[in-house]
Amino acid sequence: MSAFRRFFVGIASVLLLLLANPGAAQDAEAPIQKLLQDHGEAIAKSSRTTIGPAIQALATSGLPAAQIVLEKWQAKEMWRNEDTGLFVYAEEVDRDTIKIFDFADGAEIGDSPDKDFAQLKPNSGIRGLIGAALVQFQLSDADPTNRMTALTAIERDAEPSHLAALRSSIENESDPSIRSRKERLEQLLTIRFGEIDEERIAAIEGFRGDLGVDVRAALNPLVATRIDVVEGGIPEDSPEIARILKAGSDALPVPAAYDLLVGANLVPPRISREDRRNALIQNIVDGSVAGIRVADLNSEATRDMAYAELARTGAVRAAATESELEDRMAGFTFVERYVAASPPVVEAALSTLGAIDTKVGLNQAADLALDGLSLASIYFLAAIGLAITFGVMGVINMAHGEFIMMGAYTGYVVQQIIPDYTVSILVALPLAFMVTFAAGVAMERLVIRWLYHRPLETLLATFGISIALQQIAKNIFGTQARPLTSPAWLDGALVINDVVSISYIRIAIFFLALLFLAFYLFLMNRTRIGLETRAVVQNPRMAASMGINPDRINMLTFGLGSGIAGVAGVTIGLYAKVTSEMGQDYIVQSFMTVVVGGVGNIWGTLLGATMVGFLQKGIEWLNPSNTLAAQTYMILFIILFIQFRPKGIIALKGRAAEV
Template sequence: MIRLFRAALLLLTLAGWPLPTLSQDIAPIQQVLQDNRDLIEASSRRTIQPAIDAIRDSDLDAAPLVLEKWEAREMWQRKADGHFFYAEEVDRDTLDVFDFATAESIGQFPDDDFDQLKPNSGIRALIASALVRFQLGDPDPARRMAALTALARNGNESHLPILRDAIEDETDPAIRAQKERLERLLTISFGATDEVRVAAMDHFRGDLGVDVRAALNPILATRTMVVAGDSPPGDINVARELRPGSDALSEEAAYALLVSNGMAPARLTPQDQRNALSANLADGAVGGVPVGDLSTTEARDRAYEGLVLAGLAPPAATGEEVEAALEAHTFYDQYAEPSATVTDGAREVLRSIERKVGLHQFLDLTLDALSLASIYFLAAIGLAITFGVMGVINMAHGEFIMMGAYTGYVVQQIVPDYTVSIIIAIPCAFAVTFAAGVAMERLVIRWLYHRPLETLLATFGISIALQQIAKNIFGTQARPLTSPGWLDGALVFNDVVGISYIRIAIFVLALIFLGFILFLMKKTRLGLETRAVTQNRNMAASMGINPDRVNMLTFGLGSGIAGIAGVAIGLYAKVTSELGQDYIVASFMTVVVGGVGNIWGTLLGATMIGFLQKGIEWFNPSNTLAAQTYMIIFIIIFIQFRPRGIIALKGRAAGD
């Protein structure tokens, strides 16, 4: 059936009948396409621009549609008369063909009657540039913003007048500001005069946008050049002169530049020289030099020169010739930008930006340090209570953090709403780890008071056992503890400073717990008894306080707080059986540095360690293990000078 249809269509064409859906009067957009038919058919990136410009500048309503379909490779040319249409494939052999002028279907035809236009990536980029003119004035703000985004990536000189015209017609203040910013950025690279380009740069003094640095850095890009004589040419923009052998340019790199420019022969290495001399040994001599005389460098050089003159070896430079060649030439970095006015302006603006970037990097580092300090505070506050009151070195404290994180994971499996599950997980984690802490104190710790070594070994064994139990229950793979959707993303102040919402939530949680612990210790009977036992256990017992009960509740409280810390830490860290091991050392350091048994000391200790770790990582960002090592060394030194910590414990127990 399709073959009969094609045959009938061909007979109609040969008989001179007008083709279906082709009007006798050619539409204006079709006329533009026919006027540029040869260029479109040739489809060469070097010659296609006039055809694209003709469509873009035709001011016809159909022009954007033509460019969009052409770029999308949906434009077809009818073989019978060369007219252009856009089409959609109905099936493997049939096209639904549309007229550009009316955007209406003219029918379905066999695809053999049409040729598909398949512009390459270069031509498609040119078409996309032409489309910007229409997209920047699109009624839809989202499409205008999308056009600006595309223009920021691939803008060129031809877009400047289009962008300036679009600014005048823009009614949305935010989009207008974005257009003005992009116009200045393009002016930096493609402005008509040096003064115009420098004026555009001045608008960005102290601007922290990455796009500004992306526009300015290429202007200051350099390449190393060499010229014979004592100085660079006077008509070029020189960034700096270079001395071979300096940090900026080694002698090897300098001479390699001479060789690559054909200004000196390749360097003669001792091995190459020996190979050439050995290969040309004849009648007890090489290059006219007796073999017995080749014991010196000068004789070997003369022999090699003789081989070069005889055509038996390639020309090569000796050490003295290399030095002479380096002395006879001047090396310098040359700006790719020919105008010194423009490079001076770019350098000055970049300096102002770098100063501001440095300040904001410090602010960003401060936020990171505060965030890390809040994590360490949450992890250590429970240990500060148990260690300060009971003097017990609990090596299983990290496993209580791990248990809290796994409790949060289990709750999320039951309650799929992440916000509700986190709210439920916090008291559940406290209850689970509180019970585990009380059980541990009743079964193990109470029998080992005043025996620190045995306590350390026992809790270390419990730590290993708890890790293995977690592996048996949950496996070795990391389990996800998903944060609520409202904690996704980050609070971004600019292109330099930002902090994730999860970190902010943990920081707020740390402040809440600080207030809770202070209230507990200052305003409740348990806090009063805890402080009494901390300062003088015997005196507290003589006043009717049960130290054994206080120890039990205190250990349970510290363990419960560690469980809540586990839920918070699990929101951004991998929940595995080894989770607690990542924080146990930092927790002990926080407690010892801050002052054993003191809440404010724990806060100051966490802050000090957080800032110290982030500061060391800033100086050595590629090696976090080395940063942790340096931090531990610093803390050891600190303890030598202040063994009781930042805030020393007061009372008779302080002297124990």
């Protein structure tokens, strides 16, 4: 088809459309269409390098139709008439026909063959630019969800143009939470894109002490520095100078400092010893280099002299040898200069960052204390049963960790039967107590009762039982870790701020530890079995003469300690892996907790758990890259502590003190 014929068909198509919809006759005269025509070539070309002005013109035009143009363009629904150059948006009717609409008023123009129009298909980069431009329209959208989406888009990829749009949308914002978020974001954008130093400084000072990560992300670029070279000296109080650097320091090694001078064309480039050696070899003439005999090139000084002479004659390029670097740098000063903002803004940013760092440090200490308290509650739960069996009865039970493991597996089995996690945990806690209580009673009746006052044999026997219980667990459940899922209301964490947080599971374990402490105190001080247990501990023969059965009390006491270990296993399994070896992760800490606190005293166990938990977290904080080393240091400290206080923090009174 000839060019003339195509032009005629195009004009005829437009005339038919105008006849079908007289309102479309104003299409070419509409302000939005004129704006599109002004940038028509750039829009049609759709190159990311040249499309920016067109998108910016639409976004800032103030025309009501600008938003629909950007939305249709982004969705690849904008078309351009091949002959007239007019822009429309369209819907596909069938394979060869489209229904076109006017951008000015959204009126339907009619159906047309799609061969007369070119569909604009912006790539992902251009769609991203369009999306950024649409944000300002979404900020005032009637749907709160769209406004929140726009704020999220700005937070992710802010641009200077967003600041004015954000400011204009704040006044009419009716939702308090969205308004608060807009105001905070406006202050952050003012820090980044504000044109007046005073407003930037006011925004910076408004965040003094704020712990938000977004604040530090906005402030840190303001204090960015660049290392510059200055000939001669400079005033030390220059506001744009962060500090003066000395070549050869850790911040500026000599080679790096010299490279800066080379980059500024202030000195010749440096040459390595290997390159200098090769250059000298290549210029050997009759056994000499630059008039110096090869045999005399036996020192750095003579080799440097020979190379300098070659450079003077033009045989090699002029360069500084390694021995000359420091001498050539004399007379130059290296400074670290603030380059991202004016000195007043930098000063305000440094002051605010200093206040933030101080507050971050205090909150990190609080977060570390919470971690230590959380770990202490876990160790207390794991050790409270051992405090009964080892502290009260004097039995070294190396299988205590396996009772913890049995409790965790009990919780897992219950969850396979009861799918409701809340109900399953409520069932698992008492069931784990009963299972491990029964196991403890059986162990005491069958093994422990024959080994009282024989600690070595007790240790070996319980160690063998520990290995046997681990193998039984592997045979039943396999070696793969099993999940013990916490209820939904224990998911997540209590977030105090961007630095301090603690998981709800650990909070629950902390309160469970307090509950067991209260249970133990009530049992030992307010019940008959507690009275009989204390009597047997202090003087078993006298207790027997008073009608108390020491064997029965020993059995129940050992069962009680084992049962509490089972409950601890359920709670620990909610956040730790449930495997046949999980008990081994807590047996050492449990013994340390009991020994450090004072054997046989519940308050000592509590203090011991607190000490061990805080000590471990403190050492891990000092040495975060090596957890095993941290545990080793902790054990060494405990050994040293016991040397000075062998009976622990609170000394025991009664039978176990003699063990």
